[in-house]
Amino acid sequence: MRTAYRDELAALRRQLADMCGLAADAMGHASNALLQADLELAEQVIADHADVADKWRAAEGRAVRLLALQQPVAGDLRKIVGALHVGADIERMGALAVHVANIARLRHPEQALPDEVRGSFTEMAEVAVQLARAAREVLMSPDAEKAAQLREKDDVVDTRHRQLFAVLIDREWRSGVCSAVDVALLGRFYERFADHAVEIGRRVVFEATGGLPMHKKLA
16 A cells, blocks of 8 residues: 555656656747747647646646545655645746747747847746756755755846846837837746746755745745
């Protein structure tokens, strides 16, 4: 009986890791669609989100069944409760990738990003995807030390996000109000995507130690 229970816990973790990989792929594809004005790729990201949502419902159902049938305590309870939080974070990451793809689709065939911010978004996209892939790795092989390091990588996205606002309020901005709104929204989408990846790391730390590292509160 306990062997079956452990197998279910392991399967739940694999489901979450697979979801995290899909979210990383989604943001990578959405970013390429944004930077290259690729309508087909943007539409693929939007259509594929249903798969992430389906996987989240399946993982959530498995976690709830484990709570109801096994009545776990201590470390196992942290793992299952943590899985519910992690799954919600990953689903939001996938949704944020869809938001990026939606803007790319809305502005097609034009470029959504003015030249003066393209470099910042290229870097933010790269780091955001790296964070999601790192989150997948710590889910697969829970390592509290590596999980805690995700926050440090997030600093790059936070810095670029702040710099975008400096660009937007500069008197030299010549790309108009509509473009400024797009840039502000996109910056927020990438910042929140990275925050959710960091939150997954925090949950892994919690599972391993019973304590949570300091973190930036998600809005």
